[in-house]
Amino acid sequence: MALYVQKYGGTSVGTVERIEAVADKLQRFKEEGHDLVVAVSAMSGETNRLIGLANAIQDDPSPREMDVLVSTGEQVTIALLCMALQKRGIQARSYTGSQVRILTDSAHMKARIQDIDVERMRGDLEAGRVVVVAGFQGVDAEGNITTLGRGGSDTTGVALAAALKADECQIYTDVDGVYTTDPRVVEDAQRLEKITFEEMLEMASLGSKVLQIRSVEFAGKYKVPLRVLSSFKDGPGTLITTEEEETVEKPVISGIAFNRDEAKLTVQGVPDIPGVASRILGPISDANIEVDMIVQNIAADQTTDFTFTVHRNDYTKAETILRGIAKDLGAREVVGNNKIAKVSIVGVGMRSHAGVASKMFDALALENINIQMISTSEIKVSVVIAEKYLELAVRSLHSAFDLGKVDTVSE
Amino acid sequence: MALYVQKYGGTSVGTVERIEAVADKLQRFKEEGHDLVVAVSAMSGETNRLIGLANAIQDDPSPREMDVLVSTGEQVTIALLCMALQKRGIQARSYTGSQVRILTDSAHMKARIQDIDVERMRGDLEAGRVVVVAGFQGVDAEGNITTLGRGGSDTTGVALAAALKADECQIYTDVDGVYTTDPRVVEDAQRLEKITFEEMLEMASLGSKVLQIRSVEFAGKYKVPLRVLSSFKDGPGTLITTEEEETVEKPVISGIAFNRDEAKLTVQGVPDIPGVASRILGPISDANIEVDMIVQNIAADQTTDFTFTVHRNDYTKAETILRGIAKDLGAREVVGNNKIAKVSIVGVGMRSHAGVASKMFDALALENINIQMISTSEIKVSVVIAEKYLELAVRSLHSAFDLGKVDTVSE
The missing domain is CATH 3.30.2130.10 (VC0802-like)
Structure with a gap:
């Protein structure tokens, strides 16, 4: 009976079939009695498609309008995931960044989260609903749509977990955890059970690109237990934590x-x-x-x-x-x-x-x-x-x- | 020196090239000194693509989530059109239905407009900006995204014109006006210079599907002069008006x-x-x-x-x-x-x-x-x-x- 914030990246929600698989996974967590808030990315390829449309018009489009454009990617995913949940008899409700609301500064395309209003989400959780939030996006004080920059859905997940005081923020990705080094280089590289935030920061900035750096800093700052897991393979993943062994x-x-x-x-x-x-x-x-x-x-x-x-x-x-x-x-x-x-x-x-x-x-x-x-x-x-x-x-x-x-x- | 609300349908903004052509057209109006508020539809095919994604999951998806999903279509268009205008050195700003805000009732997928907040648009117009608004969508009192139903972008245009007391609401479409009858049946069918709202309602409901009926009712009720024109061919179109000859x-x-x-x-x-x-x-x-x-x-x-x-x-x-x-x-x-x-x-x-x-x-x-x-x-x-x-x-x-x-x- 925990409150989990889970984040599913673009590959994990890349097709309707994969969105259905995420819904299956969420159904299992729900049946175990957990409360769930889910942050999702755009379906893989969608953000690039949208950027392609923009670049067909302008090489260097206005950041404000880019945010209006690319934020539609996650908005599509939240709706589809809610439908997949509802099909399974699970109550769910989607929110864009502005609806939640995830208040950011006005730095378009690289905005930083300033505040998250949890009231509406709490109400949904109490009513037994799964809350599905568009990752990567927010809204500034003037109501303009902002985005956190590429990969920012991780940060959304962590920020939601911090604001909701969730038991764990679980980042589902296409790798099943953080490894001692790249398994493509060292065959017997080992998945780490635990790693500290500081180590993770050094690993991430040095090329082990499992998580977006800013999300790890954020998790460290607000002491949000962060777990990296695979969307496609069951397993405990790697827990990123403040506790040193x-x-x-x-x-x-x-x-x-x-x-x-x-x-x-x-x-x-x-x-x-x-x-x-x-x-x-x-x-x-x-x-x-x-x-x-x-x-x-x-x-x-x-x-x-x-x-x-x-x-x-x-x-x-x-x-x-x-x-x-x-x-x-x-x-x-x-x-x-x-x-x-x-x-x-x-x-x-x-x-x-x-x-x-x-x-x-x-x-x-x-x-x-x-x-x-x-x-x-x-x-x-x-x-x-x-x-x-x-x-x-x-x-x-x-x-x-x-x-x-x-x-x-x-x- | 007039204030025009112009509406461009899905075919008119169906490709990046057509969006550029709309921007060219807007540039000419701007150079003539007119103030412009533009309502746009989703790029043609996009709404059907989104509905296809939803139906791949569920035959009868939740109307609330359908609105979250399909409203992304127009959001893409407003961003791209603003980019195309900015490329031409024209200041422009996009707004979704919730940003404007276009307040509707909560009848998802067939919402009715209750109120439009014109303050922000007025500020943009005074600053010399073209205001680009996502057609077909709004927001209910609880902040949920709503849509007006298919074809509802016409209604958005008329409602904006009524709220802003525009000089004319110009609906750009793929026909160049209202004809005495279908030119495919009668070769010498004639474009009408003017038609009354009542006649237009009878024509529309009887199969001359140039404009969405509700938008004509709305225009008649608020006495908004409404003009149907072609996006692809210059010409005066047909003026729909309360004045009887x-x-x-x-x-x-x-x-x-x-x-x-x-x-x-x-x-x-x-x-x-x-x-x-x-x-x-x-x-x-x-x-x-x-x-x-x-x-x-x-x-x-x-x-x-x-x-x-x-x-x-x-x-x-x-x-x-x-x-x-x-x-x-x-x-x-x-x-x-x-x-x-x-x-x-x-x-x-x-x-x-x-x-x-x-x-x-x-x-x-x-x-x-x-x-x-x-x-x-x-x-x-x-x-x-x-x-x-x-x-x-x-x-x-x-x-x-x-x-x-x-x-x-x-x-």
């Missing part, structure tokens, strides 16, 4: 994350004077290029080497900007490399364990993998290596930190 | 309407006692069968023949019901015919002209067309004839009342 049981490292999409740029021989970092990164940021890792070393000759990574798509653009800056700064040279990969070990356990980083470096050295860049946070160590060593590095680290199962995971 | 200029008959969809049923030898009509029609109405013409004659033997017409699709159902009633009433026989057609002459001019009906009967007699049933109203005379004579009857009446042009209408 006792250190004895807790493995030092929870997972290995990696990212192939980055490129590295270095300005060499920069005069070592205050304000250099912002003079380099200011124009990069002005050009809307996002910077990930930043490393700076003092060289012997009173100059410094300044290195950072950007998305590979921004590499050429960033390099051009850098050449101009380097000239102005009197720096020696700009060098870059877009054949790199970032590999990170993540785990709250490393807080209380010394030597985690050196164990990582040892494992890589054993395979003769050269480390080009290092960056660390409290629960993460990231290295940049040549892209060709990526799989080798991930496998050797997975094994060095004993993350594999005894028996191999079957497909 | 001076009798001298006014033709006696405005048009010939006809309908092939009816069937006729007669209960013969009904005892001529009070209450018979309701005992016959009560069960028909209870079975949700709509009755059109009703004629009753007293026969010589103190019994009466009771005849009425129904939609051809309801013929068999109605006949079965009638046989039961006839037995109870002690009537002699039930006879029917579904190979009939109804032809009507319509015109406010006949009010002040005697002999219009006899001129009609003469014209039909000249062609040896037998009249099976006659029914008259103040501005209309309808006859039922054998279906095979329909075209002949329409052509001879069109000619008898001098409705044709001197030069033939080109296609």
